[in-house]
Amino acid sequence: MTTENSENHREWTYLYSIRELKYGFVFYYSAYTATLFPKRCFDSKKDIDFFKDLVSNHLSSDKVSFKNYSN
Numbered sequence: 886m887t888t889e890n891s892e893n894h895r896e897w898t899y900l901y902s903i904r905e906l907k908y909g910f911v912f913y914y915s916a917y918t919a920t921l922f923p924k925r926c927f928d929s930k931k932d933i934d935f936f937k938d939l940v941s942n943h944l945s946s947d948k949v950s951f952k953n954y955s956n
Contacts, residue, residue, distance in 0.1 A: 901916065904950040
């Protein structure tokens with residue numbers, strides 16, 4: 886069944902790691918599978934900071950690599 890507003894839910898443990906690049910975040914599902922999520926998808930730097938806090942609170946620090954880029 887296809888709906889206009891479909892959703893996909895996963896547990897935090899589904900993520901292998903998350904890495905920040907200058908223009909986006911890379912979500913790794915394994916050592917070989919990843920998805921790029923561009924920062925332009927966020928409305929503001931405040932939203933990016935909120936996202937980074939959320940990830941840091943749900944994943945162990947060895948799975949998270951965030952940088953301090955000026956946006």
